[in-house]
Amino acid sequence: SSWWSHVEMGPPDPILGVTEAFKRDTNSKKMNLGVGAYRDDNGKPYVLNCVRKAEAVIASKKMDKEYLPIAGLADFTRASAELALGENSEAFKSGRYVTVQGISGTGSLRIGANFLQRFFKSSHDVYLPKPSWGNHTPIFRDAGLQLQAYRYYDPKTCSLDFSGAMDDISKIPEKSIILLHACAHNPTGVDPRQEQWKELAAMVKKRNLLVYFDMAYQGFASGDINRDAWAVRYFIEQGNNVILSQSYAKNMGLYGERAGAFTVICSDAEEAKRVESQLKILIRPMYSNPPLNGARIASIILNTPDLRKEWLVEVKGMADRIISMRTQLVSNLKKEGSSHNWQHITDQIGMFCFTGLKPEQVERLIKEFSIYMTKDGRISVAGVTSGNVGYLAHAIHQVTK
Amino acid sequence: RVSLLLAAYRTDEGKPWVLPVVKKVEQMIANDNSLNHEYLPILGLPEFRANASRISLGDDSPAIKENRIGSVQSLGGTGALRIGAEFLRRWYNGNNNTATPVYISAPSWENHNSVFVDAGFKDIRTYHYWDAAKRGLDLQGLLDDMEKAPEFSIFILHACAHNPTGTDPTPDQWKQIAAVMKRRFLFPFFDSAYQGFASGSLDKDAWAVRYFVSEGFELFCAQSFSKNFGLYNERVGNLTVVGKDADNVQRVLSQMEKIVRTTWSNPPSQGARIVATTLSSPQLFAEWKDNVKTMAGRILLMRSELRSRLESLGTPGTWNHITEQIGMFSFTGLNPKQVEYMIKEKHIYLMASGRINMCGLTTKNLDYVAKSIHEAVTK
Numbered sequence: 177s178s179w180w181s182h183v184e185m186g187p188p189d190p191i192l193g194v195t196e197a198f199k200r201d202t203n204s205k206k207m208n209l210g211v212g213a214y215r216d217d218n219g220k221p222y223v224l225n226c227v228r229k230a231e232a233v234i235a236s237k238k239m240d241k242e243y244l245p246i247a248g249l250a251d252f253t254r255a256s257a258e259l260a261l262g263e264n265s266e267a268f269k270s271g272r273y274v275t276v277q278g279i280s281g282t283g284s285l286r287i288g289a290n291f292l293q294r295f296f297k298s299s300h301d302v303y304l305p306k307p308s309w310g311n312h313t314p315i316f317r318d319a320g321l322q323l324q325a326y327r328y329y330d331p332k333t334c335s336l337d338f339s340g341a342m343d344d345i346s347k348i349p350e351k352s353i354i355l356l357h358a359c360a361h362n363p364t365g366v367d368p369r370q371e372q373w374k375e376l377a378a379m380v381k382k383r384n385l386l387v388y389f390d391m392a393y394q395g396f397a398s399g400d401i402n403r404d405a406w407a408v409r410y411f412i413e414q415g416n417n418v419i420l421s422q423s424y425a426k427n428m429g430l431y432g433e434r435a436g437a438f439t440v441i442c443s444d445a446e447e448a449k450r451v452e453s454q455l456k457i458l459i460r461p462m463y464s465n466p467p468l469n470g471a472r473i474a475s476i477i478l479n480t481p482d483l484r485k486e487w488l489v490e491v492k493g494m495a496d497r498i499i500s501m502r503t504q505l506v507s508n509l510k511k512e513g514s515s516h517n518w519q520h521i522t523d524q525i526g527m528f529c530f531t532g533l534k535p536e537q538v539e540r541l542i543k544e545f546s547i548y549m550t551k552d553g554r555i556s557v558a559g560v561t562s563g564n565v566g567y568l569a570h571a572i573h574q575v576t577k
Numbered sequence: 578r579v580s581l582l583l584a585a586y587r588t589d590e591g592k593p594w595v596l597p598v599v600k601k602v603e604q605m606i607a608n609d610n611s612l613n614h615e616y617l618p619i620l621g622l623p624e625f626r627a628n629a630s631r632i633s634l635g636d637d638s639p640a641i642k643e644n645r646i647g648s649v650q651s652l653g654g655t656g657a658l659r660i661g662a663e664f665l666r667r668w669y670n671g672n673n674n675t676a677t678p679v680y681i682s683a684p685s686w687e688n689h690n691s692v693f694v695d696a697g698f699k700d701i702r703t704y705h706y707w708d709a710a711k712r713g714l715d716l717q718g719l720l721d722d723m724e725k726a727p728e729f730s731i732f733i734l735h736a737c738a739h740n741p742t743g744t745d746p747t748p749d750q751w752k753q754i755a756a757v758m759k760r761r762f763l764f765p766f767f768d769s770a771y772q773g774f775a776s777g778s779l780d781k782d783a784w785a786v787r788y789f790v791s792e793g794f795e796l797f798c799a800q801s802f803s804k805n806f807g808l809y810n811e812r813v814g815n816l817t818v819v820g821k822d823a824d825n826v827q828r829v830l831s832q833m834e835k836i837v838r839t840t841w842s843n844p845p846s847q848g849a850r851i852v853a854t855t856l857s858s859p860q861l862f863a864e865w866k867d868n869v870k871t872m873a874g875r876i877l878l879m880r881s882e883l884r885s886r887l888e889s890l891g892t893p894g895t896w897n898h899i900t901e902q903i904g905m906f907s908f909t910g911l912n913p914k915q916v917e918y919m920i921k922e923k924h925i926y927l928m929a930s931g932r933i934n935m936c937g938l939t940t941k942n943l944d945y946v947a948k949s950i951h952e953a954v955t956k
Binding site: 177178179181182186189192213221223227232235238240241242244280281282283286314315317318319425429430431432433457460461462464465466468469470 | 599617619652655656694822829844
């Protein structure tokens with residue numbers, strides 16, 4: 177007999193399941209709108225030019241493969257902090273922060289979660305927006321924290337339930353942990369406006385909450401890195417010492433290279449040193465030290481003026497293409513004769529769109545039109561092209577008219 | 578100034594060494610425009626996983642033939658150990674049984690303890706391993722500890738080139754160890770960070786793991802390609818699961834996937850591609866084995882050169898352990914005072930335990946190191 181007879185089969189990953197089914201489909205018009213990765217207008221993965229150039233620089237330098245420090249590549253972590261906080265940020269200039277390299281967004285979130293479990297004694301409750309990225313819950317749970325929720329998405333309007341959010345947040349026990357998506361909320365694409373962010377910042381400060389920002393789409397949402405980081409920077413300016421997770425998977429297309437960072441804004445540089453020492457103690461028994469390749473590519477791009485400029489243009493290009501697909505989808509739906517209000521498609525931002533489609537309608541899209549998405553009606557706009565947006569609009573109209 | 582501290586290979590010029598086969602494969606990858614940076618599957622690059630496990634278990638492994646192995650690409654050997662530890666804490670010996678004893682050799686790599694503590698285990702113990710008096714394996718102490726260990730205890734075993742002592746059980750001793758473990762229902766978790774690097778032969782260095790598989794054990798083996806591929810900073814590792822049958826292994830992997838998903842989601846691509854490309858090409862594989870022999874050979878040479886110098890100098894004590902020990906490290910047997918002398922007076926840096934990294938020795942510094950050891954022992 178086996179040690180593992182009692183081990184249950186883990187449930188299949190819902191998003192992967194979509195891709196699996198898509199692969200099996202033989203319909204030539206099939207569309208995969210489940211995948212959370214950018215595609216160009218031909219539906220192909222896109223390797224950024226600035227990434228290729230950075231790789232050429234790396235190849236020419238013939239560097240060794242010695243272990244990185246536990247906290248990662250210093251040029252990368254410093255540049256990541258500057259990218260998120262802004263070069264004029266008081267917190268950045270004073271050095272009252274620590275940034276460690278993490279395994280893309282997930283790994284960075286997990287470092288933070290483990291750190292909170294060990295050192296945040298006031299509370300082990302993490303408040304997530306309803307809904308949030310599916311992996312947030314298991315990450316925090318595996319780190320030993322409890323999950324709570326605050327209202328966020330209003331399915332009736334397909335936009336932000338701001339009064340519901342403010343109401344719920346006003347009742348969160350003091351010194352709890354609240355997670356906020358810095359921009360391009362996943363899965364809804366619904367972000368607060370700046371005036372709303374201001375009110376949220378005042379409320380979390382009033383409730384004395386520890387703010388955990390998840391920023392996986394800086395630059396990728398509006399096309400402007402400063403605009404996308406506005407909320408993070410505003411919260412810090414207002415006196416919230418936030419913690420932050422960053423990912424370079426989408427905005428630099430470095431998905432499989434796992435480049436990310438975790439930051440803690442501290443009272444001063446001395447506190448930051450102590451926090452760093454504890455983060456290293458957490459990281460060492462997880463994977464010892466982080467992988468170099470992705471971080472080095474990102475570092476070269478961020479720290480080389482020409483490449484940085486080129487990157488900003490390319491990330492804006494990706495964001496613009498997505499915005500353009502949103503616009504085209506709405507106009508195509510109008511052309512199809514749909515009488516529904518599809519404004520939320522262009523109001524929402526980032527890779528994902530909560531269409532408002534019901535499970536039965538999603539089912540029909542999959543079965544009758546070979547258009548694949550998750551049951552909650554979320555589509556990855558990155559999977560839409562000028563070549564298939566008409567077909568998508570037609571199909572959506574058919575199942576909603 | 579000589580550093581015998583760091584745990585990485587160095588050439589005779591004291592420099593890091595990017596393996597020629599790695600340079601070649603990196604160039605191939607750089608020139609391949611069909612490649613992109615898309616996510617790997619959660620469990621990793623399929624060609625990497627299969628080849629990595631095959632290297633460990635052997636081409637003719639009965640477990641592979643019977644389709645009862647699984648692999649999880651991990652962030653280095655540490656990552657593989659952690660995923661294995663997290664899984665064991667959740668699913669081994671009941672559900673979430675944090676009380677299952679975990680036995681780690683005395684001494685061992687210092688991070689082993691932290692891996693299992695952070696994975697949630699509450700009862701971490703040591704098993705006798707190093708006999709300081711005879712400078713060798715304390716086999717009897719080890720076997721006694723296994724006899725006394727509660728049933729189902731987990732034992733962390735170094736597959737070869739024990740870190741830090743460089744002292745491995747002989748095949749005969751491994752057989753004795755396996756017999757006790759089988760009888761006492763103890764779980765073998767192998768840490769294999771130096772395959773090929775220890776003796777120069779991949780197969781010889783994998784003998785213990787393969788023997789346990791042939792004896793019908795279900796086991797885990799955490800592999801690192803940091804040293805034998807010199808891919809330290811790319812974090813290339815693999816956790817091999819050997820089970821009773823395919824169905825059990827499948828369920829285990831499905832649960833490991835969930836653990837991976839909340840730890841790093843999916844593993845880094847670059848290092849796995851390099852290893853997979855190398856292992857799946859007969860020509861590149863042969864080149865790699867050659868590169869590995871180069872590294873192992875230099876270490877073996879430094880061992881014999883150091884020993885012969887100490888014996889020529891007439892340094893008190895016996896020094897055969899230096900050539901009998903295997904792998905990157907040697908437990909010299911120097912005591913703390915002697916170690917302090919080496920560091921303070923001779924600027925030769927080594928661990929307080931007396932552990933030296935053989936890779937820090939070069940033809941240029943051998944004389945100085947040998948003389949310094951002589952002084953430390955005689956003064």
